[in-house]
Amino acid sequence: MAPRVLVSDKLSETAVQIFKDRGIDVDFLPDVGKDKEKMLEIIGQYDGLAIRSATKVTSKLIAAADNLKVVGRAGIGVDNVDIPAASRRGIIVMNTPFGNSITTAEHAIALLMAVARQIPAADVSTQAGKWEKSRFMGVELTGKTLGVVGCGNIGSIAAARGIGLKMRVVAYDPFLSVERAEEIGVEKVELDELFTRADFITLHVPLTDKTRNIINAEAIAQMKDGVRIINCARGGLVMEADLAEALKSGKVAGAGFDVFETEPATDSPLFGLPNVVCTPHLGASTSEAQENVALQVAEQMSDYLLKGAVTNAINMPSISAEEAPRLKPFVKLAEVLGAFVGQVTESAIKEVDILYDGSTAQMNTNALTSAVLAGLIRPQVADVNMVSAPVMVKERGIILSEARRDKSGVFDGYIMLTVRTANKTRSIAGTCFSDGKPRFIQIKGINLDAEVGANMVYTTNADAPGIIGLLGTVFGKAGVNIANFSLGRNRPGGDAIALLYVDEPVSEDVLDMVRGHEEIESAKPLVFDIG
Template sequence: MPKVLISDSMSPKAAEIFRSRGVEVDEITGQTPDELKAIIGNYDGLAIRSSTKVTKELLAAATNLKVIGRAGIGVDNIDVPAASAKGVIVMNTPFGNSITTAEHAIAMIFALARQLPEADASTQAGKWEKNRFMGVELTAKTLGLIGAGNIGSIVADRARGLRMKVVAYDPFLTAERAIEMGVEKVDLDTLLARADFITLHTPLTDATRGILSRDALAKTKKGVRIVNCARGGLIDEVALKEALDSGQVAGAALDVFAQEPAKDNPLFGTPNLVCTPHLGASTDEAQVNVAIQVAEQLSDFLCDGGITNALNVPSMSAEEAPRLKPYMALAEKLGSLVGQLEGSDITSLSVEVEGAAAELNQKPITAAVLAGLMRSYSDTVNMVNAPYLAKERGLDVREVRHEREGDYHTLVRVTATGPERRREVAGSLFGDAAPRLVEIAGTRIETDLDGDMIYIVNEDTPGFIGRLGMTLGAAGVNIGNFHLGRRLADKNRGGDAVLMLSVDAPVDGAVLDQVCALEGVKKVKALRF
């Protein structure tokens, strides 16, 4: 039974879902990093919110950990590269609190437009300063959207309902998607110059950190109002204070800060500033939604192999996983075969699918090929860290999908290229379940890839098989299965033959040397699957 730790407070529905799916769950919250390190090795999964910090040190102690689920969008509190290197899947729940966060941004826009917090404080203090609080209408104003993803698109929809014009800056926003959203796609400088209100909805990355810098704020329309319910590091807070003081920015509403909890910030006390303590996802509905989603996602993975909303591995639904599983087993064996035959000389890799395989999600198949290939370098490789190991080695990976169906109803072909050679292998599924090698180096050969095997290339001449059998028999090597393919030099005579032998136990180097010394042998390699 898989075991999950919930280390941050979340809706009890999460634990209910885990138990209903047959997952053992412990709810232990409020622990120090050392206390968490002491117990994390007992768990296959970790469900967190924003309090738990998943550091490289914690991951080192997580000897059994397979998956981390973040109930929410941001994963700033997770060392994703370290998790990837360790082979731990990192998931988030990007949709559970999207509406709540978008509504909070809209509420902040209203608060800025009508100076609601200041008017409330003044009125409750016994003042009646009706003429002091002169707001602005939202109708016909231009909203500048920085980040047009899931939350940004909801904000745009709500803003259009308020009869605002929406311009959007997002490098990943296509022209077609912009039309579908009803927004105008612009570059950042154009947005800064035109927007009456600016709202940020982008993750914090090296590319977005400080996107509203001092220089960017200077390019804004004078009197702009800025809302940030995304990540604090997106805005230069010192520069924002200066812009508020000078009147370049008429108002700012912040739900997030560069340092949280924000108990001391240079912005505090600045006029025309609205602040909330990271409440974007703080509604009853959102808290329940993200708890349910993270529990369902972790359960799908631990029980069925489904991967949803993963940040460091290709996703595949729980429905896809059973169909993909035999293909991934085949792909891993093909990758392992190429890796064992070619070693570290590979510089590029092509993964082709055709027939029934071409109808599937190819990303997990490619990841499985890389996992098999990279196992030549490390015995701790899996689908998560294999792509990172491949990238570290500068391996160029290409995916090809063919709609055609050839001699086999489904086929996966792996081609590895190095400085001096090219190795191509192909496999299929027999009975839609059993992985089988069907081609190697242009030679048709059908064999399972399982256990200990010997790969031999030799001249196709009479008597060789007898000599090989005698040599292995004298060395006490028992042949389990014998599979032969050959390349025809012409219509009547053979050129080279390819042999794949399964044997009952690993064959030592001395025996391989004897085989290599046989007349006509060109290559011998011991394999293990």
């Protein structure tokens, strides 16, 4: 059955056609996103939801979205999506961070030039029949220092445009490497130094707890007299009341704002000031950008729904369409390793350690870790997947660590999972053979080779003669057919384990018969989704 997608905002018809051409059943209802009650009524029918900014994907809507797997936002901002709620329900949230980059950076430069030359006010004055040349004295950009706060996709483009205008560019970004800074031709500095050196400051960071009010009275006090500030990123990055006071006093010579603390902005301390240029969140408003993001989100959602490829997800590691087929068997392996430990662990998990050895260390380990965690907590929380599992693990305070290393054994690559509770440590390792099927290769430090089946029984015992016969006899009398039988021990007479792959689930009565033998320490049923 083809996946169903609802387009609830005004998206390009070309984007809608992409869904159709890819074999997806799409309903194009561009005004329904504004109707909260109608959305609640119909959202349960859909696997995917494509939106712009009008549709509000609230926790209430998510709760009603029984089949929803992915939300695609045509644009970079996802303020209208309750991401924590979506993550808990296992819904991927995608955006299109690159489609608006050039358009937004160009708008920042446009505002920068408009502020430097007071173009909007001069236009109004001139069209009113005045000729006030002396009133509109501007400043040149050439030779001035442009401070770029946030040098990612958009910020780096704004920096390049500044360099093209013969400006000196300094950039603050905690994730910007010195090498990358040299590559794009900017000087990497700390934020305080940027504030003290810049003649113009342009903001290109997301709104987070760390960046909220990044420009306030204290920050402005560090800046040059006559600085000019541009914000085309997010409202809330600048304390508007503090900036308004600095504009009135002349400390700040001018400002260009496309975004505001409250939007739609019908009132702001910046409104009415003669040295401020304002636009109504036009950063992404070009025909090229609107078309680009619509096409991108349609392709991304189609790739996920049809191939399992994850691109530009906010709450899920990316999996490219190219790597998805190769990664798929190892994702299944990761899930069954987590599921094994999750089913045999009764007490609260404190720590999770994952080791990627050999070829697995070169894979998309973020995706594999998400799969391990999903398998691990699914026995306790049934409704969990690769999206919601990391959130749940974090909420439970479980300590997670990952390590990668070069090939260290006979296998080309394997995954080892170690889980610690208050009083016990469990470990298991597995790999995939050429057939793509997951196999257990080590449990409790004991080597073995066990094919993973839908129904299995795991036993532990002291190494002693007769265990194989005992298990075979009990299961045989109960009419349980053993498809595969794998054994291992750490040393003669030491600890031993057995994994039995059986054709159907084993009843507790049969397991109690196994447990009743003094040689058997434990016997646990295991169920795996190997489809």
